Amino acid sequence: MVDCVIPAAGLSSRMGAWKPMLPYCGRTLLDISIEHALVCCSKVIVVAGYRSDELMRRYQHHPQILVVVNPDYQQGMLSSIQTGIKAVTSSRFFITHADMPCIDPHVFTQLLKASHTGVIFPGNQDQTGHPVFIDATLIPRILALPATAKMKQVLQTGEEQYLQLDASSGIYHDIDTPEKYQQLLQTCK
Template identity: 35%
Template structure:
């Protein structure tokens, strides 16, 4: 079973508004993230924290979604990574921040074909998300302190770098300027 873990627990401070609920082409940002991984994931875990009620309202009625509340979301993103991983049941899982709405479904498919237990996509020399893990990595990640950094764990492992033709792996919404860039990118992609 292939699963997806989407991190959506943060405060969205730099954006000044709750990012998962931002409307991109009439649909909440988090829904774009969910929909792009849905073709390859049998189960998708969304980790929430700040403004959990709004996130729950966006996700309600979707039987393939598991919503996890990270009680320690205030301590940072790594605590959300750990919360999400505790819910993983499959042999592999994708991990992505919930503010990356334009990753191509084809990128997920390509990553699943790549050899190795930890796959990182790269576009034009720059690494991005999602990251594909074998579940054999879960104990190591859960053994790290809550204020850890996932990048430190990844750098300590044997990683397969996969070159992809997808600028979306590096496009996230840190602020509203980034959101405007993503809106422009989706307009270019729509005929």
Template identity: 30%
Template sequence: MTALIILAAGASSRLGFPKQTLLYKGKTLLELAIEAGIKSRCHEVMVVLGANADTIEPGIKQYNISILHNPDWANGMASSITTAMTEVMQNPAIRSVVIMLCDQPFVTRTLIDSLLFKQQQTGKHLIACTYSDTVGVPALFTHRLFEQLLQLQGQEGAKKLITDHPDQVATIPFEKGGIDIDTVADYEALIGNT
């Protein structure tokens, strides 16, 4: 069983307002991420909220997902991963997790399912996406890496495990994975390309 974890707790400080609520093709960025997860072969979708949760949560209440609150969101991405993994590890049926961000608008159900398929195909414990000369999220981690995800600190994200365990990593291509929304210019470029 695989759980999908969507990290959506950040304050969007470079943008100046919650990126989770930005509209793209009639949906918010967070809704697009949630819908890709719900349509995928993942059994459960978890969204970790933090900054601006009061603004964001009403817009996602209609989905059949777990909404987790990270009171330590200001301490960095690791705290959101810890929040989610603490929940995951209470369910021994969950044998792998996919971790993704809420601001990569081109993540699809097909991409998420490709991570699961690649893991079955290769037996590797970490399946990541390649894009823009890097390896990153969305990424799948099997239960063998759960404790290490729990031990991440501060600004460390899932990428630390990818770097630490190159022998355990298999990859899939994600052509538009480098497109994420951190600034107004990023958002304007996204809207301009539709």
């Protein structure tokens, strides 16, 4: 039983269109990100903010998807992560992004099998990817961070572990700009 937190609360200002519901291969970016997490996660916690009613309606009948609303989503990603982790009930959990539909679902499985119990990043110290696998004992430290802080302040303490994965596993491939989205659409079969 492992949870996954997926922040999907932002305005998508760099994209110019709301990313979670952008179409991709007959579904949406968020649908596919959720589907990949559910390969090994028992629950996905989607953090909504902007257009939260839309996400709540879309997933209300899916028993493995919990939508929580971050009323302070304009404060940034950390506030959404803090909102999402309050709903975590598993002893370890993942965090990934709504705009990363290219993460190979087996990445979740590989991270889950790792024996390290702190923080496990896919990638290396120079370039970390997603999803990040975190021990729930860190939740109080994450919740205590001020809104201006970065998650890496808690997660990269020298005790974290890195799981080397090929870049083709999608761990670095987020869709932040119209150009990246157009490139992504070319990969849809």
